[in-house]
Amino acid sequence: MSRLQKAIQVAAKLRVEEEVRPVAAVPRPAAPGGLERLLEVDPLPVTHPLLAAWNGREEAAGEAYRKLRSLVVKLTRGNEFRNLLMVTSSLAAEGKSLTTLNLALALAQEYDHSVVLVDADLRKPSIHHYLGITPEVGLSHCLKDGVTLDRALIKTGLGKLVVLPAGEAVADPVELLASGRMREILRELKNRYPDRYVLIDTPPVLPFADAQVLSGLVDAVLFVVREGGPKPEEVQEALASLKGARLLGAVYNDAESFGQRGRYYYQR
Ligand SMILES: Nc1ncnc2c1ncn2[C@@H]1O[C@H](COP(=O)(O)OP(=O)(O)OP(=O)(O)O)[C@@H](O)[C@H]1O
Numbered sequence: 665m666s667r668l669q670k671a672i673q674v675a676a677k678l679r680v681e682e683e684v685r686p687v688a689a690v691p692r693p694a695a696p697g698g699l700e701r702l703l704e705v706d707p708l709p710v711t712h713p714l715l716a717a718w719n720g721r722e723e724a725a726g727e728a729y730r731k732l733r734s735l736v737v738k739l740t741r742g743n744e745f746r747n748l749l750m751v752t753s754s755l756a757a758e759g760k761s762l763t764t765l766n767l768a769l770a771l772a773q774e775y776d777h778s779v780v781l782v783d784a785d786l787r788k789p790s791i792h793h794y795l796g797i798t799p800e801v802g803l804s805h806c807l808k809d810g811v812t813l814d815r816a817l818i819k820t821g822l823g824k825l826v827v828l829p830a831g832e833a834v835a836d837p838v839e840l841l842a843s844g845r846m847r848e849i850l851r852e853l854k855n856r857y858p859d860r861y862v863l864i865d866t867p868p869v870l871p872f873a874d875a876q877v878l879s880g881l882v883d884a885v886l887f888v889v890r891e892g893g894p895k896p897e898e899v900q901e902a903l904a905s906l907k908g909a910r911l912l913g914a915v916y917n918d919a920e921s922f923g924q925r926g927r928y929y930y931q932r
């Protein structure tokens with residue numbers, strides 16, 4: 665049995681059927697000038713070579729991200745729209761941030777999806793780096809210093825993609841991520857627009873408690889496994905610590921076994 669099959673078997677066993685509590689609706693702000701203003705800007709140049717999901721990029725990987733997008737849309741649109749998703753993995757450097765950003769780009773290029781990407785890896789933020797931007801403020805400032813959400817959100821002009829960058833790195837962000845303010849921010853992002861996906865990039869599960877904390881706040885978890893990365897027992901341990909969250913599926917990243925290295929593969 666391949667490592668992927670083993671990992672998926674483990675995931676299936678550990679998948680918890682219980683529903684994530686629905687988040688109460690918050691009213692849309694009455695005043696104009698909210699997030700609508702963020703959607704009309706010149707597009708950022710997408711220069712990073714691994715942002716394969718952007719228009720006209722490397723075909724196989726771009727196609728794989730479009731397939732991932734379709735699967736995610738299919739799996740999240742039921743009676744209840746599970747639009748608040750986090751991406752994580754067992755270990756560092758398995759491709760969480762690139763998967764989150766490519767999925768966000770793929771969704772944002774679809775005419776009817778606005779997407780907010782939240783960089784909640786406050787230890788080692790990288791979304792701004794992949795987009796080639798240097799934000800002044802971000803999530804950590806919203807959590808620590810009372811900066812408003814609207815001030816920290818960044819318009820990308822890439823489809824309907826808006827980014828909430830991490831802001832200043834924080835040595836131990838668990839308390840901030842577990843705070844009521846974090847809950848409020850996610851609730852506001854989830855509920856402001858009914859058709860929106862909110863994708864959250866996180867640190868790896870095994871070394872830190874951050875992803876475990878966040879998994880209690882989201883509708884579902886997308887789990888990245890890099891080929892040649894974690895051992896099956898590490899995947900098992902990571903998934904066990906996310907118990908209580910809904911596992912949407914696994915992304916098998918950087919997979920040589922599915923052809924040319926650098927392709928991406930998704931399987932539920
Ligand atoms: N599919 C891929 N093909 C080629 N290189 C990849 C792929 N996925 C990841 N990488 C490489 O791995 C590096 C780490 O990727 P990424 O930042 O997405 O991982 P991460 O899981 O978010 O890491 P961290 O745990 O440090 O946040 C990238 O800079 C890239 O060099």
Ligand SMILES: [Mg+2]
Nearest residue numbers: 760761785790
């Ligand atoms: Mg990362």
